[in-house]
Amino acid sequence: MKFKRVNLFYYSPTHTTQKIINEIAIGIGIDPLKQIENNLTYPEYADSIIEAEPDDLVVIGAPVYAGRIAIEALQRLSKIRFAGNPAVLVAVYGNRHYDDALIDLREMACAAGLRPVAAAAFIGEHSYSTRDFPVAKGRPDAEDKQAAREFGRKVYEKVQSLSTKTELPALALPGAFPLPERRVLPEAFxxxxxxxxxxxxxxxxxxxxxxxxxxxxxxxxxxxxxxxxxxxxxxxxxxxxxxSEHVQNIREALATKCNVRRLPEIFI
Ligand SMILES: Cc1cc2nc3c(=O)[nH]c(=O)nc-3n(C[C@H](O)[C@H](O)[C@H](O)COP(=O)(O)O)c2cc1C
The missing domain is CATH 3.30.70.20 (Alpha-Beta Plaits)
Incomplete structure (x- = not known):
């Protein structure tokens, strides 16, 4: 399938998802002038959205919160009108685990009429990481960015090999389906x-x-x-x-229990 543009949609309060999505776009290798970056992070995002056209490849990225995709990201993504586009789904998490987040993205994408062709879980510095309790500090680093570009190249090859009419098999992804109840976040602010x-x-x-x-x-x-x-x-x-004592306990637990480097995983 030939696509004319790459349309990127991401939600990224602390910018790690944004960095990964930008590297994937480099790997896909399309002329930067034909790349559209839709940053859904800020409340006024809707004013600047350029919606997908049928010949766009769509890339979606969002962070993992409590083992699922951040709910604000799903809410914003589900308001976008897509045009049956092939889609690449990316969850970024803070080196604990992404649990059911890719399933969350896949279900949202399918409900929005997108056709998932590939997915990946990448690692970003944990939002709760501090100087005293570092968790995935500095990630995505050079190695992660290289992996993201490599993933982009594989996506390009896969999409080129598809015909517009190809019925895509459901993308098999790790995680629970049907999705369980969301875990509640700490009562803190x-x-x-x-x-x-x-x-x-x-x-x-x-x-x-x-x-x-x-x-x-x-x-x-x-x-x-x-x-x-x-x-x-x-x-x-x-x-x-x-x-919040609760958040402080989470910080300490993450820094001690999640300090083994996890690696990006791709599903294509
Ligand atoms: C409320 C909240 C919950 C989180 N839950 C998880 C989690 O379940 N697993 C994990 O590995 N990281 C978790 N993280 C870390 C983020 O997924 C990670 O830092 C991500 O890189 C943030 O993306 P962003 O920089 O695009 O905002 C959580 C972060 C926040 C703020």
Whole structure:
């Protein structure tokens, strides 16, 4: 199948998914002018979406939260109109495990009329990683990026070998199906240490759900905070924190139990 453009859709609060998707696009090897990057991360994403045309190859990327695809990513992706395109599904996780996340993506993609041709799980620095409790620090690194480009090359070859009319067999992926109930995230939220805050507003800008607002200092709408850690990672003064014993315990457990390097897995 000849495709004219590559249309990338991703949700990536701390940018690791974005990095992987960009490397896959390089590996696919199409002229950058024919690549469209739809970043679904910020609340105003819908204003700039370029929807898929029938001759596009679609690449979708999203992070793993509690063994599933982040729910905000699925909600945003399910609002996009696709045109029966072949699709590449990518889950990025923080070196613990991706559990049922690829099944989540496959089910969303099939419900949206996409035709999954390949999938992969890549590793990114864990959102909860800190200096004291590092988890997959610095990933994706050069080796991961190389693997992502190699995956892109394989995707290109596979899609070229298909005819538009080829009935694709269901993509077999690891994970539970039917999908189990989602696990609940810790009851916690990010907040500001006002003594450290210089009111630059970065936390408000980078929040994917519009949870941060200014009222006598930067406050958090607790009901909207998804614990994505974008504000913690991007605050220039380290003035955003999650004050939660539960999250601190998770951090410590991840840093001790998930310190063996996991490798990208591809399904094609
Ligand atoms: C609320 C939450 C839950 C997470 N759950 C998992 C998980 O179950 N397994 C895992 O390996 N990583 C988990 N992570 C880590 C992210 O999947 C990982 O850091 C990913 O690279 C973040 O993607 P992004 O940089 O595109 O935002 C979780 C992160 C957050 C914020």
């Amino acid at each position: 990010a907040e500001t240490i006002f003594e450290k805050c210089i009111e630059c507003g970065r936390c408000e800008i980078v929040c994917p759900t519009g949870a941060v607002f200014f009222k006598k200092g930067y406050q958090t709408d607790v009901s909207k905070c998804t614990l994505c850690c974008a504000c913690l990672k991007e605050c220039p003064r380290k003035a955003r924190v999650i004050n």
